[in-house]
Amino acid sequence: MPADPIIEVKAVSKTYEGSVEALAGIDLALPQGMLSTLLGPSGCGKTTLLKIIAGLIPPSQGEIWVKGQKVDGPGPERAFVFQDFALLPWGSVLRNVAFGLELRGMAKDQREQIARKHIDEVGLKSFESSYPHQLSGGMRQRVGLARALTVDADIILMDEPFSSVDEQTRRKFQEELLDLLKHKKKTVIFVTHSIEEAVYLSDRIVLLSPRPGKVSQIIEPNIDRQDENPDEIRRDKNYLDTVDQIWQILKKYV
Amino acid sequence: MEQRRSVPALAWQLISFALFFGIWELAGRWPISLAFPPFSQTLLALFSMVADGSLAKAYLITLQPLVIGIALSSIVGIGFGIAMGLSRCVEWFTLPIMIVLQAAPMAAIIPLLTYVYGIGVTSKVLAVVVLASPVIVMNSYKGIRNANPSLIEMCRAFLGTRQQEIVKIILPHASALIFAGLRLGLAMGFIGIVIAELLITPTGIGDLITYNSSVADYPNMFAAIVSIIIFAALTIHALERLERKLFPPEIRGLEHAG
Numbered sequence: 001m002p003a004d005p006i007i008e009v010k011a012v013s014k015t016y017e018g019s020v021e022a023l024a025g026i027d028l029a030l031p032q033g034m035l036s037t038l039l040g041p042s043g044c045g046k047t048t049l050l051k052i053i054a055g056l057i058p059p060s061q062g063e064i065w066v067k068g069q070k071v072d073g074p075g076p077e078r079a080f081v082f083q084d085f086a087l088l089p090w091g092s093v094l095r096n097v098a099f100g101l102e103l104r105g106m107a108k109d110q111r112e113q114i115a116r117k118h119i120d121e122v123g124l125k126s127f128e129s130s131y132p133h134q135l136s137g138g139m140r141q142r143v144g145l146a147r148a149l150t151v152d153a154d155i156i157l158m159d160e161p162f163s164s165v166d167e168q169t170r171r172k173f174q175e176e177l178l179d180l181l182k183h184k185k186k187t188v189i190f191v192t193h194s195i196e197e198a199v200y201l202s203d204r205i206v207l208l209s210p211r212p213g214k215v216s217q218i219i220e221p222n223i224d225r226q227d228e229n230p231d232e233i234r235r236d237k238n239y240l241d242t243v244d245q246i247w248q249i250l251k252k253y254v
Numbered sequence: 255m256e257q258r259r260s261v262p263a264l265a266w267q268l269i270s271f272a273l274f275f276g277i278w279e280l281a282g283r284w285p286i287s288l289a290f291p292p293f294s295q296t297l298l299a300l301f302s303m304v305a306d307g308s309l310a311k312a313y314l315i316t317l318q319p320l321v322i323g324i325a326l327s328s329i330v331g332i333g334f335g336i337a338m339g340l341s342r343c344v345e346w347f348t349l350p351i352m353i354v355l356q357a358a359p360m361a362a363i364i365p366l367l368t369y370v371y372g373i374g375v376t377s378k379v380l381a382v383v384v385l386a387s388p389v390i391v392m393n394s395y396k397g398i399r400n401a402n403p404s405l406i407e408m409c410r411a412f413l414g415t416r417q418q419e420i421v422k423i424i425l426p427h428a429s430a431l432i433f434a435g436l437r438l439g440l441a442m443g444f445i446g447i448v449i450a451e452l453l454i455t456p457t458g459i460g461d462l463i464t465y466n467s468s469v470a471d472y473p474n475m476f477a478a479i480v481s482i483i484i485f486a487a488l489t490i491h492a493l494e495r496l497e498r499k500l501f502p503p504e505i506r507g508l509e510h511a512g
Contacts (some may be wrong), residue, residue, distance in 0.1 A: 011390075038422070052318050054411055055405055056410060056411055074413055075413075076413060078410070078411075079411075079412070080411040080412075081408070082404065082407075084404050084407060086404045086405055086407065088405065088422075088426075089504065089505055090426055090505045099412065100412040100413075102422075103409065103412050103413055103414040103418055104413060131504070131505065133504035133505070147412075151412065158324055173260035248282075
């Protein structure tokens with residue numbers, strides 16, 4: 001059984017100016033401590049929904065509740081990982097990772113100490129004084145992830161974080177993400193258009209259908225991640241079946 | 255790699271200068287006009303003006319309104335540009351004026367400045383301001399407007415206030431363009447001060463040019479003209495190098511993710 005919902009999406013619709021209907025009547029309860037994925041083809045409004053949950057975009061109708069409170073903007077319990085990394089080009093890795101705490105007014109020594117810990121955690125030790133332009137795409141996204149971890153939010157919202165990273169780096173990164181989350185009690189909402197990525201990472205997958213975005217189905221891949229070696233997951237029968245099952249559903253929207 | 259490229263570049267520059275001065279020398283000796291001295295005579299005149307201190311004295315006078323004018327244009331121009339970039343309301347009021355000012359031949363209003371403010375330093379300072387400030391305003395404005403929307407969203411997502419957004423994202427992002435605006439403004443300022451010194455009252459370098467022209471001392475006149483060209487070119491070039499050092503393109507945030 002899923003745990004208590006930490007995020008509740010109540011009848012959320014979004015219509016952009018020029019009457020493009022991006023989302024229509026989304027109802028969702030996302031459980032605490034799990035990795036939930038919003039999956040769907042382009043145009044299904046998955047990023048819009050994620051940004052509405054983040055409080056970066058106001059919904060046209062409906063409400064978002066996080067930990068029993070109504071959302072009307074970004075909050076300290078939510079951290080965001082951006083598709084295009086959104087790093088300060090003039091800031092070192094250390095400054096970028098500590099930026100969330102810098103905005104909260106934490107003293108320099110203190111915030112850099114915390115940032116260093118998370119830089120280690122994402123495998124960027126010794127790159128603290130490098131600048132984003134000196135890093136590969138994969139490393140830049142590690143900086144983005146470390147920045148989200150640094151503010152110690154319960155919920156991490158990830159918007160297609162691996163989409164501008166090459167395939168090999170992406171696989172490695174996915175494995176490391178699972179490993180990293182195993183030891184943390186974070187709730188992760190992950191947006192992707194890759195079925196394999198969704199099944200590989202998620203405890204729960206929300207399938208969205210496009211134009212306008214609606215919840216089409218919710219799938220919980222029954223994969224035991226605690227004991228299994230990450231490489232085994234990709235050969236797991238449940239993994240392969242779920243990938244196929246989702247493809248059969250999404251096929252008709254493409 | 256840098257060195258291998260810069261050595262031939264330097265050689266080409268020297269050849270190009272040599273060619274230019276060679277043709278000048280020939281044209282002056284031919285002569286194409288009595289008022290056109292050969293390069294060698296101009297160079298000698300320049301040396302003697304440096305030696306007797308008349309050039310230094312002239313520059314001391316010329317630089318005064320130039321420096322005051324550029325300082326004024328910088329403060330007012332950057333302030334205005336930033337305000338235009340940050341506030342829709344200020345933008346709405348001033349953008350059309352700025353676009354007209356930038357396109358208009360501003361030298362044409364110098365006689366008007368003389369009529370209102372007389373023939374003193376004030377008019378010359380204003381001549382510099384009128385020419386230099388539009389480009390400073392427009393660059394500052396564009397710098398603010400070009401702020402990366404993704405970084406602004408990031409700042410909001412991590413609970414940045416509007417003030418933090420301006421100080422930590424928008425201004426650092428705009429600083430390179432603002433600096434480039436100052437450099438272009440200074441280039442316009444040089445034009446402004448020379449026109450002012452020729453049109454309003456001959457002082458400083460303008461006086462050297464007008465006086466030597468009136469007594470038909472053409473080598474001296476050309477030496478004064480050449481000196482202001484060299485001086486302006488070197489100053490602008492130095493600023494350009496400083497700009498590249500302070501704001502290398504990869505730190506400016508001009509590149510995109512990939």
